[in-house]
Amino acid sequence: DSGVTQTPKHLITATGQRVTLRCSPRSGDLSVYWYQQSLDQGLQFLIQYYNGEERAKGNILERFSAQQFPDLHSELNLSSLELGDSALYFCASSVRPLHETQYFGPGTRLLVL
Amino acid sequence: QKEVEQDPGPLSVPEGAIVSLNCTYSNSAFQYFMWYRQYSRKGPELLMYTYSSGNKEDGRFTAQVDKSSKYISLFIRDSQPSDSATYLCAMSAGAAGNKLTFGGGTRVLVKP
Numbered sequence: 001d002s003g004v005t006q007t008p009k010h011l012i013t014a015t016g017q018r019v020t021l022r023c024s025p026r027s028g029d030l031s032v033y034w035y036q037q038s039l040d041q042g043l044q045f046l047i048q049y050y051n052g053e054e055r056a057k058g059n060i061l062e063r064f065s066a067q068q069f070p071d072l073h074s075e076l077n078l079s080s081l082e083l084g085d086s087a088l089y090f091c092a093s094s095v096r097p098l099h100e101t102q103y104f105g106p107g108t109r110l111l112v113l
Numbered sequence: 114q115k116e117v118e119q120d121p122g123p124l125s126v127p128e129g130a131i132v133s134l135n136c137t138y139s140n141s142a143f144q145y146f147m148w149y150r151q152y153s154r155k156g157p158e159l160l161m162y163t164y165s166s167g168n169k170e171d172g173r174f175t176a177q178v179d180k181s182s183k184y185i186s187l188f189i190r191d192s193q194p195s196d197s198a199t200y201l202c203a204m205s206a207g208a209a210g211n212k213l214t215f216g217g218g219t220r221v222l223v224k225p
Contacts (some may be wrong), residue, residue, distance in 0.1 A: 002156065040195070043157070043201065043215040056212050090156055100146070103214065104156035 001029065004105035006091050012111045018079040021022045021108045023091030025072055031055070032074040034066055037107070038087040049074055049098040081112045116140050119202055119216030128225050132189035136202035136216045139183065143204040143214075146178050146188045151199045151218065161187065162198075192223045 003026035013019055025032050034046040038060075045058035049068035060066075063081075068074040078085060088109050092102040126132055129147045134148075137148045145164055149157035161176040163169045177186040185204075189196055202216040 005157075042217045045212045045214070048212060058212055101159055101162050103159060104149075106142070106156045107154075109154075 002103040002105060004091060004093050004103055006089075006105040006108050010107060010109045012063075012113065013081060014113055015081055015083060017081050018077065018113075019081065019110065021060065021076040021078070021089050021091075021110075023074045023076070023093075025074070025091075025107045026094030026103055029054060029093035029095050029103075030072065032068055032072070033092040033094075033102055034060075034074070034076050035090040035092065035104075036087045037090060039055070043090075046076070055097050078110070083112050086112045087112055114139065115217075116214050117202065117204060117216040119219055120219055123220040123222050125222045125224060126192055128192060128194060128223055130192055131192055131225075132187075132196065132223070134187040134189075134190045134200050134202075134219050134221070136204075137183055138185075138204055138214075140204070140206070140214070141180075141183065142206040143222050144207050145205040146176070146185050147203040147205075147213070148174075148176060149201040149203060149215075150196075151201060153198075157201055189221075194223050194225050197221060197223045 005024045031050045033048045037043045046060040066076045088107045090107045092104045094102045102104040118201045148161040166180045173190045174190040197219040199216045203213040
């Protein structure tokens with residue numbers, strides 16, 4: 001158990017809908033990262049937050065957005081969902097934004113029908 | 114061409130054998146190198162973390178980095194069936210937002 005928690009574990013929804021994925025980092029970690037893992041693209045970095053502020057952006061679509069709250073938990077919002085958004089979404093956390101070790105949560109499996 | 118290349122496998126070995134995994138990369142800015150293990154339907158688990166070139170050993174695991182060749186390796190000694198998983202290499206330039214770039218993963222099967 002990495003200490004990173006994610007909810008829900010599974011999510012089934014329809015195209016065009018909007019969902020919110022939640023992540024609680026390990027105790028003491030200030031930085032949160034979101035990743036998408038699909039069969040064809042592998043594990044892709046989406047976005048990073050540190051202590052409430054956006055630090056880095058990767059291959060995140062405009063339909064997706066995220067934020068980190070004062071209690072350090074983070075939410076990833078996915079809107080106007082398409083079939084291709086079906087994937088595993090992982091959250092990871094680390095102590096500092098320059099710290100190279102990230103600990104991953106168990107993921108949220110999203111299925112868009 | 115992907116920034117990080119990794120043979121997808123599967124790599125099948127008998128129990129007790131040495132598992133040899135590797136990744137090549139193209140971005141010379143990468144300075145931090147990691148290996149993760151991922152069991153089916155689980156999150157990646159950090160195994161090894163190295164900075165710059167050199168070797169690092171931790172129990173049955175040895176990580177090697179050759180920055181001149183842009184090549185990293187992971188060796189697993191005395192492999193066990195519980196080592197059967199997908200192994201992902203990951204790299205970061207460090208300062209630039211600390212984002213990791215992953216290889217596609219190698220599936221390893223250790224047969225009893």
